[in-house]
Amino acid sequence: MKNVRQSEILNIVQSKDIDTQEQLLEELRTRGFTTTQATISRDIKELRLVKELTGSGGYRYAVGAKDVLHIGCPSAQHF
Amino acid sequence: MKNVRQSEILNIVQSKDIDTQEQLLEELRTRGFTTTQATISRDIKELRLVKELTGSGGYRYAVGAKDVLHIGCPSAQHF
DNA sequence: TTTGAATAGAAATTCAAT
DNA sequence: ATTGAATTTCTATTCAAA
Numbered sequence: 001m002k003n004v005r006q007s008e009i010l011n012i013v014q015s016k017d018i019d020t021q022e023q024l025l026e027e028l029r030t031r032g033f034t035t036t037q038a039t040i041s042r043d044i045k046e047l048r049l050v051k052e053l054t055g056s057g058g059y060r061y062a063v064g065a066k067d068v069l070h071i072g073c074p075s076a077q078h079f
Numbered sequence: 080m081k082n083v084r085q086s087e088i089l090n091i092v093q094s095k096d097i098d099t100q101e102q103l104l105e106e107l108r109t110r111g112f113t114t115t116q117a118t119i120s121r122d123i124k125e126l127r128l129v130k131e132l133t134g135s136g137g138y139r140y141a142v143g144a145k146d147v148l149h150i151g152c153p154s155a156q157h158f
Numbered sequence: 159t160t161t162g163a164a165t166a167g168a169a170a171t172t173c174a175a176t
Numbered sequence: 177a178t179t180g181a182a183t184t185t186c187t188a189t190t191c192a193a194a
Contacts, residue, residue, distance in 0.1 A: 051130065064129075
């Protein structure tokens with residue numbers, strides 16, 4: 001179920017602001033996943049999510065921008 | 080001294096892999112800054128640094144890629 | 159290999175204080 | 177407005193288990 005869970009994590013994170021792993025856990029449970037913080041900590045690592053600052057001064061998990069750069073700017077020189 | 084310290088933090092983070100705030104503290108002390116974890120936690124927030132995964136599986140503080148996108152790709156449509 | 163419970167470790171915030 | 181000490185909160189890892 002790891003892949004299903006991880007792809008659901010991507011969905012969640014991109015559809016609403018998630019500021020802690022606990023909050024992500026709640027969302028997953030809502031969607032019928034039963035798991036724990038330890039597991040999603042690993043998921044977040046594998047998915048290379050980062051905790052970034054939102055406009056309103058809070059934090060939010062997000063897909064690492066470096067991972068999505070090529071979408072909007074295929075020819076960009078990266079780092 | 081906040082601005083000096085923060086710009087030094089940017090320098091450090093871009094010149095070597097820093098994986099914890101403690102390690103960043105040590106680097107700062109090497110450079111003559113005397114401060115504490117509480118302060119650099121705030122600095123990191125203001126600088127919008129993110130803790131990203133390195134190629135070798137560790138973590139590293141980095142400038143949020145979303146903040147540097149416009150450099151390599153000024154016309155990119157962001158998110 | 160993947161997971162959870164427990165723990166260790168790291169980071170954010172509170173609360174004074176300046 | 178900025179900071180540090182202490183604390184709380186959050187996250188990563190360990191270690192056993194399946």
